[in-house]
């Protein structure tokens with residue numbers, strides 16, 4: 001059992017009251033008064049005597065890592081202060097050598113693509129199919145992974161995102177079994193699933209070799225905090241630590257680390273009660289949403305997992321409200337919820353909007369959300385022309401890997417006139433931050449059609465050099 005008297009926060013507070021004269025960083029010397037902002041300067045310190053070192057922890061920071069290991073059942077866990085982004089970059093570097101081939105779910109976050117680029121890797125994509133009821137990416141299946149292995153026996157790593165931003169989970173146990181048959185490790189980007197340790201279906205429990213969780217996304221921890229877990233014998237903790245030193249700051253924030261510490265201590269002590277209440281409240285939400293006529297809330301009310309044959313499983317604290325078949329799109333729903341009902345959702349896409357629920361929500365907030373959804377459902381109508389057609393993804397042809405075109409000179413051209421050109425930019429919608437196009441890929445008709453469709457639905461498109469959506473840097 002974790003003991004709060006020894007929490008990192010308590011230690012920092014105690015130090016802040018001590019009479020030790022700070023002749024070291026940070027420059028504010030733990031005095032925030034002159035800055036006239038109520039920020040925790042008093043506990044913002046660096047690696048001073050008795051407060052351990054993140055990269056060779058042996059006392060107070062090691063204790064937090066031990067608590068995390070216990071909670072998740074991992075062999076080794078690491079605290080991260082640069083988000084899952086840093087964990088993903090680190091994990092991919094630790095598991096590969098320059099030029100290696102890796103199997104990657106195409107619906108991975110752009111940090112995975114950045115890791116591929118900076119490590120000169122050769123990605124073979126696993127493309128998820130689309131759930132026709134909602135337009136959301138389906139799970140990556142073990143069969144897809146097996147088929148890719150048969151064609152790419154020199155694969156060195158498999159990278160899957162589960163759950164996705166929208167809560168779709170893949171069969172990690174099945175995927176791990178296949179990869180391990182070939183002696184290959186699996187990295188699961190579980191940025192959106194830090195809470196899954198509780199339901200015992202976390203990637204750690206299914207034997208994934210590297211698992212990355214954003215504790216700031218679904219658990220009560222400060223923004224930028226994340227954790228990484230290493231399991232089994234395919235990945236060496238030493239290599240992971242070495243790679244971590246490449247990507248993570250040499251000045252990790254003790255405020256962020258004490259937030260992870262407080263979070264995992266809370267979960268150790270009260271997690272069962274808090275999660276029990278959360279899932280009970282979600283059952284009530286399910287009941288509130290039984291009579292929707294137009295909107296569909298994925299896996300709630302009249303909808304259920306069986307209606308999405310491409311979902312292996314679904315993470316229920318993600319409330320995905322689909323507008324398919326209705327008179328509004330995802331962004332309009334998002335705006336209505338904010339403007340009329342004062343509910344700010346996590347994100348919106350073409351045909352859905354996403355609300356995230358955590359242990360810090362209560363029955364009242366869920367009822368407020370349900371009432372708003374019901375009210376909007378009544379004021380909109382059916383539009384049977386609003387079906388999933390043009391946002392289905394087809395994999396662009398790869399002319400070169402992203403790392404090979406990084407220094408290549410291109411021309412700035414109109415995106416509309418770029419058909420057949422090789423892109424020198426990433427294009428992505430944010431959220432969710434999944435590349436639609438990768439440098440080195442050939443711009444095709446389906447991509448241009450998809451971009452038009454996204455823009456028509458008010459989805460914002462970003463690109464590496466900020467030329468999108470009008471222009472793109474490309475090779476003619």
Ligand SMILES: Cc1ncc(COP(=O)(O)O)c(C=O)c1O
Nearest residue numbers: 082083084085109161189191214
């Ligand atoms: C699937 C996925 N992985 C990784 C990340 C990066 O997480 P972080 O913001 O903690 O760096 C995100 C961010 O939204 C994400 O959606």
